[in-house]
Amino acid sequence: MTLPAVLARIDTQMPEAIVRLLEFLRIPSISTDPAYADSCQDAADWLVADLRSIGVTAEKRTTPKHPMVVGHAGQDAPPDAPHLLFYGHYDVQPVDPLALWTRDPFDPAVEQTPKGEVIRGRGTSDDKGQLMTFVEACRAWREVNGTLPCRITFFFEGEEESGSPSLVPFMKENAEELRADIALICDTGLFQSKTPAIVTMLRGMVSDEVTITGPDKDLHSGFFGGIAANPIRVLSRILTGLHDSTGRVTLPGFYDNIPDLSPEMRAQWDRLGFDHAKFLGDVGLSQPAGEEGRTPLEMIWSRPTAEVNGIWGGYTGDGFKTVLPSQTSAKISFRLVEGQDPDAIRDAFRDYVTSALPVDCTAQFIDHRGSRAGVMETSHPAFEAARRALSNEWSEEAAYVGCGGSIPIAGYFGEILDMSAMLIGFGKDDDAIHSPDEKYDMESFHKGTRSWARILDALTSTSDV
Amino acid sequence: MTLPAVLARIDTQMPEAIVRLLEFLRIPSISTDPAYADSCQDAADWLVADLRSIGVTAEKRTTPKHPMVVGHAGQDAPPDAPHLLFYGHYDVQPVDPLALWTRDPFDPAVEQTPKGEVIRGRGTSDDKGQLMTFVEACRAWREVNGTLPCRITFFFEGEEESGSPSLVPFMKENAEELRADIALICDTGLFQSKTPAIVTMLRGMVSDEVTITGPDKDLHSGFFGGIAANPIRVLSRILTGLHDSTGRVTLPGFYDNIPDLSPEMRAQWDRLGFDHAKFLGDVGLSQPAGEEGRTPLEMIWSRPTAEVNGIWGGYTGDGFKTVLPSQTSAKISFRLVEGQDPDAIRDAFRDYVTSALPVDCTAQFIDHRGSRAGVMETSHPAFEAARRALSNEWSEEAAYVGCGGSIPIAGYFGEILDMSAMLIGFGKDDDAIHSPDEKYDMESFHKGTRSWARILDALTSTSDV
Numbered sequence: 001m002t003l004p005a006v007l008a009r010i011d012t013q014m015p016e017a018i019v020r021l022l023e024f025l026r027i028p029s030i031s032t033d034p035a036y037a038d039s040c041q042d043a044a045d046w047l048v049a050d051l052r053s054i055g056v057t058a059e060k061r062t063t064p065k066h067p068m069v070v071g072h073a074g075q076d077a078p079p080d081a082p083h084l085l086f087y088g089h090y091d092v093q094p095v096d097p098l099a100l101w102t103r104d105p106f107d108p109a110v111e112q113t114p115k116g117e118v119i120r121g122r123g124t125s126d127d128k129g130q131l132m133t134f135v136e137a138c139r140a141w142r143e144v145n146g147t148l149p150c151r152i153t154f155f156f157e158g159e160e161e162s163g164s165p166s167l168v169p170f171m172k173e174n175a176e177e178l179r180a181d182i183a184l185i186c187d188t189g190l191f192q193s194k195t196p197a198i199v200t201m202l203r204g205m206v207s208d209e210v211t212i213t214g215p216d217k218d219l220h221s222g223f224f225g226g227i228a229a230n231p232i233r234v235l236s237r238i239l240t241g242l243h244d245s246t247g248r249v250t251l252p253g254f255y256d257n258i259p260d261l262s263p264e265m266r267a268q269w270d271r272l273g274f275d276h277a278k279f280l281g282d283v284g285l286s287q288p289a290g291e292e293g294r295t296p297l298e299m300i301w302s303r304p305t306a307e308v309n310g311i312w313g314g315y316t317g318d319g320f321k322t323v324l325p326s327q328t329s330a331k332i333s334f335r336l337v338e339g340q341d342p343d344a345i346r347d348a349f350r351d352y353v354t355s356a357l358p359v360d361c362t363a364q365f366i367d368h369r370g371s372r373a374g375v376m377e378t379s380h381p382a383f384e385a386a387r388r389a390l391s392n393e394w395s396e397e398a399a400y401v402g403c404g405g406s407i408p409i410a411g412y413f414g415e416i417l418d419m420s421a422m423l424i425g426f427g428k429d430d431d432a433i434h435s436p437d438e439k440y441d442m443e444s445f446h447k448g449t450r451s452w453a454r455i456l457d458a459l460t461s462t463s464d465v
Numbered sequence: 466m467t468l469p470a471v472l473a474r475i476d477t478q479m480p481e482a483i484v485r486l487l488e489f490l491r492i493p494s495i496s497t498d499p500a501y502a503d504s505c506q507d508a509a510d511w512l513v514a515d516l517r518s519i520g521v522t523a524e525k526r527t528t529p530k531h532p533m534v535v536g537h538a539g540q541d542a543p544p545d546a547p548h549l550l551f552y553g554h555y556d557v558q559p560v561d562p563l564a565l566w567t568r569d570p571f572d573p574a575v576e577q578t579p580k581g582e583v584i585r586g587r588g589t590s591d592d593k594g595q596l597m598t599f600v601e602a603c604r605a606w607r608e609v610n611g612t613l614p615c616r617i618t619f620f621f622e623g624e625e626e627s628g629s630p631s632l633v634p635f636m637k638e639n640a641e642e643l644r645a646d647i648a649l650i651c652d653t654g655l656f657q658s659k660t661p662a663i664v665t666m667l668r669g670m671v672s673d674e675v676t677i678t679g680p681d682k683d684l685h686s687g688f689f690g691g692i693a694a695n696p697i698r699v700l701s702r703i704l705t706g707l708h709d710s711t712g713r714v715t716l717p718g719f720y721d722n723i724p725d726l727s728p729e730m731r732a733q734w735d736r737l738g739f740d741h742a743k744f745l746g747d748v749g750l751s752q753p754a755g756e757e758g759r760t761p762l763e764m765i766w767s768r769p770t771a772e773v774n775g776i777w778g779g780y781t782g783d784g785f786k787t788v789l790p791s792q793t794s795a796k797i798s799f800r801l802v803e804g805q806d807p808d809a810i811r812d813a814f815r816d817y818v819t820s821a822l823p824v825d826c827t828a829q830f831i832d833h834r835g836s837r838a839g840v841m842e843t844s845h846p847a848f849e850a851a852r853r854a855l856s857n858e859w860s861e862e863a864a865y866v867g868c869g870g871s872i873p874i875a876g877y878f879g880e881i882l883d884m885s886a887m888l889i890g891f892g893k894d895d896d897a898i899h900s901p902d903e904k905y906d907m908e909s910f911h912k913g914t915r916s917w918a919r920i921l922d923a924l925t926s927t928s929d930v
Contacts (some may be wrong), residue, residue, distance in 0.1 A: 031784075032782075032783060032784030032785065032786065033782065033783055033784065034783065093786060094780070094782060094786055096780070096782070097683075100682075100683075161786075162784050162785070163784075163785065203687065205687075205787070207785050207787070209785070214749075214750070215748040215749050215750055216748055216749030217565075217748055217749070217897060217900050217901065217902075218562075218565075218899065218900040218901065219748055219899075219900065220870065220898055220899045220900070221770075221772045221774060221798060221800070222668065222670075222800065222868070222869045222870025222871055223765065223868075223869050223870055223894070224748070224765070224869070225765075225770040225772045225798075225800050225869060226755040226756070226764040226765055226768055226769075226770035226772075226800065226869065227741070227744075227745070227753045227754065227755050227761055227764040227765050228745065228748065228750055228754060229750060229754040230754075230772055230773060232704070232773040232774075232775075232776050232795075233704065233705070233708070233772070233773055235701075236700075236701040236702075236704040236705045236773070236776075237701075237705045239697070239698065239701040240698070240701045240702045240705040243698070276692070279692075280692070280693065280825075283680040283681055283682055283684055283689070283693065284679075284680050284681030284682070284791075284825070285679070285680055285693055285694060285825045286824065286825055287824050287825060288692045289692065289693060289694040289695075289823065289824075289825070290691040290692050291691070296692055299691040299692040300688065300689070300690075300691055300692050303691055304691075305686075305690040305691035307686045307690045307691075307695055307698075307789060308695060308697040308698055308701070308779065309686060309697075309779050309780055309785070309786060309787055309788050309789070309790075310697075310778065310779035310780040310781045310786070310788070310790075311697050311701075311776055311777065311778050311779060311781070311793065312776065312777045312778075312781040313775065313776050313777075314773065314774050314775035314776060314796065315559070315561070315774055315775040315796060316775045316776070316777040316794075316796075317497075317498065317559060317561070318497060318498055318499065319497030319498065319627050319628075319833070320497065320627070320628065320672050320674070320774070320796055320798070320833040320834070321497065321558060321559055321626075321774060321775070321796075321899065322670070322672070322774055322798055322871075322899065323774050323775070323899055323900070324772060324774070325774075325775075326749075328776065329781075330697075331779065331780060331781075331785055331786075333686060333690075333785070333787055335686070335687065335690050335691065358754065359751065359752050359754075360749070360750045360751055360752060360754070368784070368785040369785070403687070403688075404687045404688050404689070404690060404691065405685065405687025405688055406687055406787075429688070432682060432683075433685055434683065434684075434685045434786065434787065434788050435682050435683040435684065435685070435788070436682065436683065437682075
């Protein structure tokens with residue numbers, strides 16, 4: 001009766017687990033901003049020390065940017081037990097706009113809210129809190145049993161929020177060391193904030209930055225207004241032209257090769273009873289604003305998008321300045337689905353922008369990242385074993401779902417290491433990841449940790465993984 | 466032979482005049498940014514001291530924001546001499562983007578350039594260097610003659626670059642003190658950087674700031690992309706819709722009541738031989754981008770515009786952040802011509818924005834300023850006297866011209882004080898006012914000062930002013 005003892009241990013040690021997590025969260029490991037490079041080192045060091053405290057042979061591994069953390073444990077486990085790899089990321093998103101946070105994003109705390117206890121702070125849900133659910137499950141298992149139930153490789157990166165430039169080279173260079181029987185990834189959520197879920201469909205992404213240059217210097221709109229090309233107006237027109245009146249993206253070939261949703265998948269998704277009114281209502285919206293003729297779940301899980309994630313140009317400070325700016329920029333991302341090639345989409349976007357430029361205007365681009373959509377093979381027996389374990393913990397049938405976000409690592413495990421990947425996470429829709437006031441519910445952290453203990457038990461009690 | 470002696474005095478004292486100007490320019494009197502409020506006080510104090518040094522009874526006058534400077538001189542002048550008022554502004558534009566300056570904007574200096582000597586720094590041309598041309602002319606006149614040729618009221622404000630909120634109330638409260646026979650304003654330029662000019666037509670302006678709110682918090686574009694309204698896309702579409710494909714503004718009633726350019730004025734403007742290719746070429750452009758079917762001078766002087774002067778929303782820092790922002794904002798200005806009512810244009814803009822909002826999006830507005838276009842009455846004899854004086858100094862027939870910029874003060878002298886205003890300035894098209902690397906040519910400063918001496922002489926040698 002190992003599992004009940006491990007679950008009990010998790011319950012009683014929750015206060016200490018929270019103290020550890022808060023310590024981890026205080027490190028401002030924003031990977032996209034070079035000013036926080038030292039903090040990324042600190043976060044990696046913290047993880048190495050914490051893994052070593054539970055008997056994992058862990059070390060920080062250098063990359064051209066932020067370090068990886070790799071650890072190995074359970075070498076003394078039964079030879080027929082599966083070899084698992086667990087992946088998470090210790091880096092976090094920037095925190096702006098800081099004024100909209102109700103507390104310092106890097107001074108996290110447990111808060112009582114009308115909906116229950118939450119841990120508030122940057123990285124609580126994405127992804128420090130989530131990755132610690134697995135680490136805490138391992139800690140409890142080892143404390144009860146003196147060892148882990150199987151070989152486990154821990155693999156943490158610090159560049160997930162900034163395009164993971166080192167990930168693929170590192171996985172290729174260390175393929176032998178990293179290869180396992182199956183990968184576990186904790187960076188997703190509960191379906192509708194309550195149903196445990198395994199993600200089997202992930203959108204890919206292309207992100208690009210465009211700068212439009214008109215006049216070669218900033219101009220006075222009194223002397224030049226009405227005669228000089230204004231790059232803000234040019235960029236606005238180009239961005240507007242990316243969609244037609246039905247919400248479809250206008251780039252040539254954008255929808256080519258995208259398979260229709262199968263009738264089986266459509267039926268399964270319909271059974272999930274997605275409450276899109278609540279999903280939108282929680283963020284102050286009332287109606288889906290996407291492609292006409294598509295269901296809300298299709299819009300999020302299986303249809304591609306074009307979005308503007310940032311725009312800036314001209315005078316943006318207090319007061320007013322009657323400037324016609326020389327340059328204006330935007331950050332644009334496309335969420336991709338099965339059948340779309342990131343390079344082809346990027347090319348189509350750049351061709352469109354270039355062809356839409358008026359005389360005297362030029363465009364420069366900065367390539368940020370690209371990844372294909374991912375589709376998981378649920379035929380691997382670990383999927384059903386994990387689904388049963390999740391159902392038991394949450395007292396509700398766990399579901400196979402899609403995910404609108406892009407988690408390229410899932411695809412890399414297949415492409416580079418020939419491994420299946422299971423994406424299991426405990427985030428909720430109102431966690432405000434990438435936004436001010438990010439939080440992770442205490443329930444997510446507690447039951448998430450218990451879920452991993454059950455999954456470890458389920459995967460090592462069967463011989464078919 | 467007063468005038469030749471005054472002109473000679475100006476020539477020999479130019480080095481000391483430059484030292485004074487550089488001292489004035491070092492004060493960072495940016496009026497739109499509250500962080501520089503103390504510097505605006507310093508600039509006003511500097512002016513008071515400098516005016517007193519040439520015998521003007523000057524003082525700083527408090528307003529709710531930045532102070533006015535008012536001075537009086539020449540009370541002992543012949544009673545039949547005209548009473549002149551000279552207006553300028555001591556505040557300057559913000560300096561961003563700072564990285565594009567080749568020197569600290571508030572560490573001005575005389576630089577040798579291939580086109581001749583220039584004074585480089587913020588405010589050199591707009592308007593500190595220009596206003597000092599008049600002060601230096603008065604200084605030389607007094608040094609030669611012991612007194613000024615007529616009563617002169619000096620009137621300097623410190624809010625011209627931030628909407629002049631205190632100007633109209635101050636003029637109304639001090640109307641008796643400020644009223645004179647004619648106002649002189651030095652805040653304009655030479656036509657085509659070489660022909661001396663008196664501006665008789667000024668565009669007005671309405672500026673407004675709009676913020677579009679969609680979701681009530683920033684969202685992750687993976688989870689919400691494709692289903693949630695994106696305020697950047699909404700704002701882009703709204704801004705794009707402000708113009709039709711011929712470059713005309715689409716607001717209902719926008720062009721109502723605008724008089725056609727008279728055949729006489731059109732003929733006079735045609736004779737000016739405006740070199741729009743050079744005008745645009747100097748800022749890296751090759752073709753007029755305005756209304757189809759209008760000449761370049763019409764586009765700048767006598768046609769209204771809608772321009773976006775600033776836009777911002779979402780993530781604008783290094784790297785990439787896949788956010789769908791809750792809010793996006795833009796600063797928009799309309800240059801107005803005769804027949805357009807600022808309030809009606811603002812209302813039409815706001816009505817348009819509000820009517821173009823999709824479901825779930827709202828718009829908030831911040832009112833920045835509004836002023837009508839101005840048309841001067843050249844029948845006042847001072848206009849011809851000044852035009853002859855300018856022609857003599859520059860050895861070229863001075864012209865009556867339009868100005869695309871908005872100088873509301875010109876209209877206020879007429880409306881509040883029932884005075885005509887003459888706008889005479891010596892800026893050049895490449896002065897980069899409101900932009901990085903602003904400069905004022907030494908020629909502008911030197912011959913500008915001499916021009917005012919000639920104008921003082923011309924206006925006081927006639928009895929019909």
